[in-house]
Amino acid sequence: MTEPADLVVVGAGPAGMAAAATALAGGLRVALLDSGTALGGQYWRHPPEHARAAVPTDDLHHGLDRYRALCRALAAHRTAGRLDLRLEHHAWSAVREGDGFAVHAADRREAPRETAVVLRAPRLLVATGAYDRQLPFPGWDLPGVLTAGGMQALLKGGSVAAGSRVALGGTGPFLLPVAAGLAARGVEVVAVCEAAHPRAWLRHPGPLLSNPDKWAEGAGYAATLVRHRVPVRPRTAIVAAEGGERVTSVRIASLAPDGSPRPGTERRVEVDAVGVGWGFAPQLDLLVPLGASLTDSADGNAVVAVDRGQRTTVPGLYAAGETCGVGGAALAVNEGRLAAASVLADARATTVPMNRRLAALRSAVDRQRAFARAMALAHPVPPAWSSWLTDETVVCRCEEVTAGAIRTARADGAPDHRQIKQLTRAGMGWCQGRMCGPAVHCLTTRHRAYEPAERLVATPVTLGALADLDEDPPVSTASPVSAASPVPATSTEPTDSSETDKECP
Amino acid sequence: MNEIVVDGEPLPYTEGQTVAAALVAAGRVAWRTTRVGHRPRGVFCGIGVCFDCLVTVDGARGQRACLVPARPGMTVTTLEGDDD
Numbered sequence: 001m002t003e004p005a006d007l008v009v010v011g012a013g014p015a016g017m018a019a020a021a022t023a024l025a026g027g028l029r030v031a032l033l034d035s036g037t038a039l040g041g042q043y044w045r046h047p048p049e050h051a052r053a054a055v056p057t058d059d060l061h062h063g064l065d066r067y068r069a070l071c072r073a074l075a076a077h078r079t080a081g082r083l084d085l086r087l088e089h090h091a092w093s094a095v096r097e098g099d100g101f102a103v104h105a106a107d108r109r110e111a112p113r114e115t116a117v118v119l120r121a122p123r124l125l126v127a128t129g130a131y132d133r134q135l136p137f138p139g140w141d142l143p144g145v146l147t148a149g150g151m152q153a154l155l156k157g158g159s160v161a162a163g164s165r166v167a168l169g170g171t172g173p174f175l176l177p178v179a180a181g182l183a184a185r186g187v188e189v190v191a192v193c194e195a196a197h198p199r200a201w202l203r204h205p206g207p208l209l210s211n212p213d214k215w216a217e218g219a220g221y222a223a224t225l226v227r228h229r230v231p232v233r234p235r236t237a238i239v240a241a242e243g244g245e246r247v248t249s250v251r252i253a254s255l256a257p258d259g260s261p262r263p264g265t266e267r268r269v270e271v272d273a274v275g276v277g278w279g280f281a282p283q284l285d286l287l288v289p290l291g292a293s294l295t296d297s298a299d300g301n302a303v304v305a306v307d308r309g310q311r312t313t314v315p316g317l318y319a320a321g322e323t324c325g326v327g328g329a330a331l332a333v334n335e336g337r338l339a340a341a342s343v344l345a346d347a348r349a350t351t352v353p354m355n356r357r358l359a360a361l362r363s364a365v366d367r368q369r370a371f372a373r374a375m376a377l378a379h380p381v382p383p384a385w386s387s388w389l390t391d392e393t394v395v396c397r398c399e400e401v402t403a404g405a406i407r408t409a410r411a412d413g414a415p416d417h418r419q420i421k422q423l424t425r426a427g428m429g430w431c432q433g434r435m436c437g438p439a440v441h442c443l444t445t446r447h448r449a450y451e452p453a454e455r456l457v458a459t460p461v462t463l464g465a466l467a468d469l470d471e472d473p474p475v476s477t478a479s480p481v482s483a484a485s486p487v488p489a490t491s492t493e494p495t496d497s498s499e500t501d502k503e504c505p
Numbered sequence: 506m507n508e509i510v511v512d513g514e515p516l517p518y519t520e521g522q523t524v525a526a527a528l529v530a531a532g533r534v535a536w537r538t539t540r541v542g543h544r545p546r547g548v549f550c551g552i553g554v555c556f557d558c559l560v561t562v563d564g565a566r567g568q569r570a571c572l573v574p575a576r577p578g579m580t581v582t583t584l585e586g587d588d589d
Contacts, residue, residue, distance in 0.1 A: 146548060159519070398556060431554060
């Protein structure tokens with residue numbers, strides 16, 4: 001595509017794919033970029049196109065018909081020259097530029113070599129999804145302990161099982177497809193420890209009854225788990241992992257309603273891998289620096305605030321999918337379509353009458369949002385989870401800051417995760433608090449939603465690529481800048497000092 | 506069979522796999538130690554968020570093994586510590 005794009009979409013998961021397809025169908029030119037090697041994001045994570053025969057993973061997926069239809073639509077627009085598809089492009093910054101936006105990305109198709117690229121358009125749609133929310137526990141940094149999503153990424157992307165005898169723990173329906181996928185690959189899943197109790201769903205009969213497809217999906221996973229004799233244990237948790245050079249066992253305990261382990265219920269189970277996840281944390285890195293307002297979500301996260309048409313509070317900036325609140329792929333697809341409908345309406349500067357299709361989309365989004373809210377309320381982070389921690393438990397994996405250090409800082413008066421960071425370095429390392437941020441927040445401030453720190457660089461970029469960008473890149477839809485010599489990922493660290501005073505009144 | 510070279514030793518992989526997937530498939534769960542506690546680390550988040558799985562790829566340090574697709578002849582050096 002040589003002509004400038006009308007819309008840049010960041011993220012080619014369910015929301016971004018649907019948004020791009022709808023915008024293209026409406027006549028817009030679209031640039032769609034994603035860090036992955038294939039379309040699909042994490043939910044429809046696939047090996048790259050050329051490797052699909054060697055690494056068959058279709059059986060691990062749900063809703064593949066929709067994925068294939070979106071792939072076909074995008075392929076047709078790409079052939080027609082209307083879609084500029086950029087896989088293996090890591091967006092590290094999005095900024096206002098004139099009346100539009102400039103998205104800075106690192107082209108890593110020849111990784112580790114990196115080339116800087118700038119994509120410009122009058123409108124920007126951010127669909128960057130979410131990643132596993134983690135809570136620390138003793139031994140969670142032992143090799144062989146992975147996020148539940150990481151286990152699934154290995155499975156879906158490369159057909160690799162992280163272990164042969166696996167325990168899963170945390171909360172939320174996502175543990176079920178991970179367990180089912182592992183079982184389907186011959187892994188012995190010794191326990192799925194779900195901290196919540198299914199009874200909690202009964203307090204939300206409306207969303208339950210109005211989303212039968214969700215239950216059909218759940219029933220499918222349940223059938224797989226029964227077939228493979230995978231035990232799902234409600235109101236239990238993995239409270240410790242043990243081992244030397246790698247995990248060799250976990251300690252599992254029954255939980256009281258507040259999440260504290262019931263005395264005398266703890267037992268040890270031998271494993272060679274562990275998967276844990278406590279819901280998800282939205283990936284807001286591109287949205288926060290652009291000034292998009294956030295709002296509280298029922299699951300303890302701050303999410304980007306959007307109107308009924310997925311418009312953020314920044315003119316020309318739209319969001320769809322998990323950045324607007326974690327709710328799953330079907331909701332993300334509908335939000336992507338809705339966002340693109342708004343882009344089309346706004347681009348034409350005319351009032352588009354509410355047609356039947358748009359009304360149906362909004363109604364579906366409302367229904368699926370209600371389900372997401374019920375899911376968040378039924379699968380909360382247990383209030384007393386911190387009772388699993390010892391003073392020696394590492395909370396910040398990058399800087400190796402312990403729970404004891406954080407408790408001391410809190411006792412010294414640190415009111416939130418930002419102040420804890422300044423006092424202890426928790427969140428100051430490579431991942432910039434993405435892993436420990438929600439946990440440190442819970443350990444200090446429970447009464448408000450977790451807002452991630454503002455990070456001006458969303459993903460590492462080489463200093464060479466940054467330096468090249470100073471040389472007035474030509475104004476075009478995509479401006480390749482010469483390759484730069486890679487530097488360690490710590491090049492992100494300077495962004496840390498940019499934390500603003502406004503965050504710590 | 507495709508191969509990458511990890512710390513001088515050939516490691517087979519299946520086309521489409523990342524460096525991390527190839528290491529895990531070969532039974533390796535740790536390939537780095539941390540700077541402070543010298544704790545062993547390997548892949549954790551699997552999607553490029555946590556930076557636990559860092560390796561040196563073709564001489565370029567600080568690469569997330571879970572993001573880099575394995576390619577024939579690629580050389581991978583595992584790290585001794587964060588500050589190597």
